[in-house]
Amino acid sequence: MEPKAVVPSRKRKPLGKVFWISVGWIGLVFLLAIIASWIGLEDPNNGDYALINAGPSWGHPFGTDDLGRDILSRVIYGARVSLIVGFGAMAIGMTLGGTLGMIAAYRRGAVDTLVSAASYVMLAFPALVAVIAIVAFWGHEIWKITIIVGIASTPLVYRVIRAATLSYATREFVTAAKAQGATDTRILTRELLPNVLPTVISYFLIGVATVIILEGALAFLGLSVPAPTASWGNMINESRTYLSDNPWLALFPSLAMFLFLIALNLVGDTLRQSFDVQESKL
Amino acid sequence: MSNDTTATDAFPQAEDLSGPLLTVKDLRTTFSTPRGDLTAVDGVSLELGRGETLGIVGESGSGKTVLSRSIMGLLPRSKTTQSGSILFEGTEIVDAPDATLRDIWGAKIAMVFQDPMTSLNPVVRIERQITESLRLHTTMDKAEAKATAISLLGQVGIPSPAERVRAYPFQLSGGMRQRVTIAIALACSPRLLLADEPTTGLDVTVQAQILDLLSSLQAERHMAVILVTHDLGVVATRTDRIAVMYAGHIVEMASTRRLFASMAMPYTQALLKSTPRISDPSHTRLTAIDGRPPDLINPPTGCAFAPRCDYATEQCRIEAPPLRTAPEDPTHLFACWNPLQTGHAGTVTTAKGEL
Numbered sequence: 001m002e003p004k005a006v007v008p009s010r011k012r013k014p015l016g017k018v019f020w021i022s023v024g025w026i027g028l029v030f031l032l033a034i035i036a037s038w039i040g041l042e043d044p045n046n047g048d049y050a051l052i053n054a055g056p057s058w059g060h061p062f063g064t065d066d067l068g069r070d071i072l073s074r075v076i077y078g079a080r081v082s083l084i085v086g087f088g089a090m091a092i093g094m095t096l097g098g099t100l101g102m103i104a105a106y107r108r109g110a111v112d113t114l115v116s117a118a119s120y121v122m123l124a125f126p127a128l129v130a131v132i133a134i135v136a137f138w139g140h141e142i143w144k145i146t147i148i149v150g151i152a153s154t155p156l157v158y159r160v161i162r163a164a165t166l167s168y169a170t171r172e173f174v175t176a177a178k179a180q181g182a183t184d185t186r187i188l189t190r191e192l193l194p195n196v197l198p199t200v201i202s203y204f205l206i207g208v209a210t211v212i213i214l215e216g217a218l219a220f221l222g223l224s225v226p227a228p229t230a231s232w233g234n235m236i237n238e239s240r241t242y243l244s245d246n247p248w249l250a251l252f253p254s255l256a257m258f259l260f261l262i263a264l265n266l267v268g269d270t271l272r273q274s275f276d277v278q279e280s281k282l
Numbered sequence: 283m284s285n286d287t288t289a290t291d292a293f294p295q296a297e298d299l300s301g302p303l304l305t306v307k308d309l310r311t312t313f314s315t316p317r318g319d320l321t322a323v324d325g326v327s328l329e330l331g332r333g334e335t336l337g338i339v340g341e342s343g344s345g346k347t348v349l350s351r352s353i354m355g356l357l358p359r360s361k362t363t364q365s366g367s368i369l370f371e372g373t374e375i376v377d378a379p380d381a382t383l384r385d386i387w388g389a390k391i392a393m394v395f396q397d398p399m400t401s402l403n404p405v406v407r408i409e410r411q412i413t414e415s416l417r418l419h420t421t422m423d424k425a426e427a428k429a430t431a432i433s434l435l436g437q438v439g440i441p442s443p444a445e446r447v448r449a450y451p452f453q454l455s456g457g458m459r460q461r462v463t464i465a466i467a468l469a470c471s472p473r474l475l476l477a478d479e480p481t482t483g484l485d486v487t488v489q490a491q492i493l494d495l496l497s498s499l500q501a502e503r504h505m506a507v508i509l510v511t512h513d514l515g516v517v518a519t520r521t522d523r524i525a526v527m528y529a530g531h532i533v534e535m536a537s538t539r540r541l542f543a544s545m546a547m548p549y550t551q552a553l554l555k556s557t558p559r560i561s562d563p564s565h566t567r568l569t570a571i572d573g574r575p576p577d578l579i580n581p582p583t584g585c586a587f588a589p590r591c592d593y594a595t596e597q598c599r600i601e602a603p604p605l606r607t608a609p610e611d612p613t614h615l616f617a618c619w620n621p622l623q624t625g626h627a628g629t630v631t632t633a634k635g636e637l
Contacts, residue, residue: 109360172400179356180388180415180466190414194405 019270022263029260033079042070044077045228053246063248065238071249074230075256081224081231082257085146085215086208090157092150094204097157102188102196104158105165116162119155127152128217135223142225145218149211157207164199168192198275205268209261216257232257303473303506304330304353309366309376311345311352318579322348324530325366332473333504335497337517337538339553340527343575346510349527350476352376353508354393355383371473388415392467394477394496398459398484402451408435408462409447412469419470434465439495457488464495471503478510493520514550515557518542526550529576529586532605536614546608546621549587585619593620 032039042060047068054064062071104112134148168174169192177191212232218224219233227234232253239249311323323345330336338346351357353368355375368375373386395401403411412434413427422430428447435443438461451459460480467475477496481489497520500507511517517524518538525535526547534547545551552571573590576582582589588598597619608614608621 172395172397173403175356176393176395176401176463176466177403177414178387179354179393180469181384181386181418182388182414183384186414186418190410191403191406195403 015270022266025263029079032076033083036076041073044073044230055248062252065249071252075252078230078232082212086212088146089150089211090204090207093153093157097154098161101158101161102165105162106169119158122155140223160203164196165192168195202268202272205264209264302329303332305369307367311348312363314361320578322530326532330506333506335507335521337521337524338510339514341575344527345530346527347478350478350510389419389470390472391474392472394463394467394480396479396482398463401463404451412466415469438465456484460492474506476508514554534616540614546616547618548591548593
């Protein structure tokens with residue numbers, strides 16, 4: 001009889017309370033954004049003209065804006081824009097930049113030189129200026145903004161994923177896979193991708209946070225989704241005029257954005273640390 | 283569980299079994315470096331029969347690893363130029379397209395790498411690392427491949443293979459990992475196994491286990507093995523023939539018995555002398571070969587070993603000795619102007635005993 005193998009279970013450091021609170025918060029924002037139309041919120045776009053620029057009250061917990069619109073409702077509906085642009089743009093950036101980065105790092109040579117040069121050109125050009133120019137020219141529907149910001153984030157993602165892949169592409173297990181007859185596609189998807197995935201996931205969340213700020217900046221310049229659609233950036237922009245009369249107007253969308261971004265960063269960072277493979281444990 | 287039917291029957295062998303398995307003719311591998319061209323393998327010719335074990339021995343930088351990677355066709359294409367010919371079962375390896383090589387890699391030639399810490403993918407279960415090439419080169423389905431993987435793990439001496447197959451590499455010890463890499467290499471029953479210093483990263487007792495495992499698997503499967511090492515003690519008892527490399531050349535090649543009985547090259551002797559002996563009293567100073575291997579970008583004229591050789595003469599420094607056959611034994615080749623007389627070599631005592 002063979003002795004039963006003792007396969008040690010993987011002991012992980014617990015992720016911690018802060019992590020789970022952050023995950024809970026991100027989940028809550030997602031949930032509210034999805035079910036916004038069904039939870040009896042006031043119309044975010046048509047206000048009560050009898051009650052403008054009011055502070056928090058029982059009827060309007062976050063107060064109302066200069067057109068008498070309910071701010072709570074607008075903050076929740078505004079999350080939709082931030083989420084769509086943030087996650088959508090990063091999905092585009094990750095797909096494009098990640099694929100190119102992995103291929104360039106694995107193939108090296110001319111492909112790498114060419115794509116890396118292109119990424120430097122894009123990085124050398126101030127992204128915000130480019131995005132503003134294209135949005136002004138092409139239009140600012142939400143899907144257009146998502147695509148533009150997604151493409152603008154590609155070179156950054158490319159550099160991160162290329163660097164991450166590079167550190168694995170020269171490892172012996174890649175040569176070993178090749179020596180077993182694996183094709184390049186197989187090596188990329190089955191050998192390298194699982195190793196790069198932790199970087200992809202943690203960078204994705206931090207990237208989403210960056211994109212949401214970029215959307216805010218665009219909105220502040222009046223170049224995000226057209227009015228009256230609510231977005232956190234739009235709301236902060238509109239609150240500018242009334243900052244001294246009604247500070248609540250700026251506070252709630254800013255707070256929503258701040259808390260959401262900090263949660264994204266905390267989750268991304270904790271994941272990165274927890275994925276961080278220590279060579280000594282290998 | 284049926285133990286070895288699945289793995290060995292995966293490749294019905296139909297082609298002719300006459301002639302050598304591998305023929306290397308005048309192979310030259312050159313890397314272009316910023317300092318100039320470096321010829322790592324310089325005019326190597328050798329033949330390997332089916333089921334034969336060849337040891338390639340030499341110092342670091344003698345070209346033994348490059349030779350084994352050349353045979354495999356695994357060197358990066360850019361900045362590497364190759365000339366000469368490597369015929370494996372009639373297929374030319376030198377400058378063959380990847381598509382041709384992929385049919386050979388894993389299926390007909392496999393390799394066990396030096397360091398099992400880096401040659402296994404850290405984030406992939408060993409099951410998939412073994413089944414990968416089975417799924418690629420054979421028609422096995424998932425379940426068959428898994429069963430074969432388990433039987434392979436059993437064959438390489440891993441206890442409870444059915445459970446271990448689900449493990450990640452970091453859950454295994456160094457010796458276990460090297461057993462796994464051997465299982466991966468053997469998955470498709472290759473005709474030739476290249477083992478490039480397969481025991482360097484392991485401690486001495488595990489080294490012996492791994493080498494014995496390789497020998498027994500080889501005998502079972504009638505597989506040819508090229509064992510690359512710097513340690514003459516390792517190849518002494520486990521090879522049929524030995525090729526000694528220095529500065530990219532084969533400087534001596536003979537059957538193992540003949541080599542140890544009457545080595546002709548002072549270099550071979552020097553290598554042997556620098557092998558620690560178990561019979562030596564403790565704190566014996568290890569004998570080292572004085573000097574350093576030559577710079578291969580600007581190779582010296584004459585015999586490459588001359589500057590470090592006790593027997594070197596004027597002729598050695600001017601004219602490179604050709605590879606010639608020993609008068610008493612036509613299979614014994616050596617490249618030396620002043621070969622050692624029989625009896626110079628003495629005996630070698632290794633962990634496995636007197637030879």
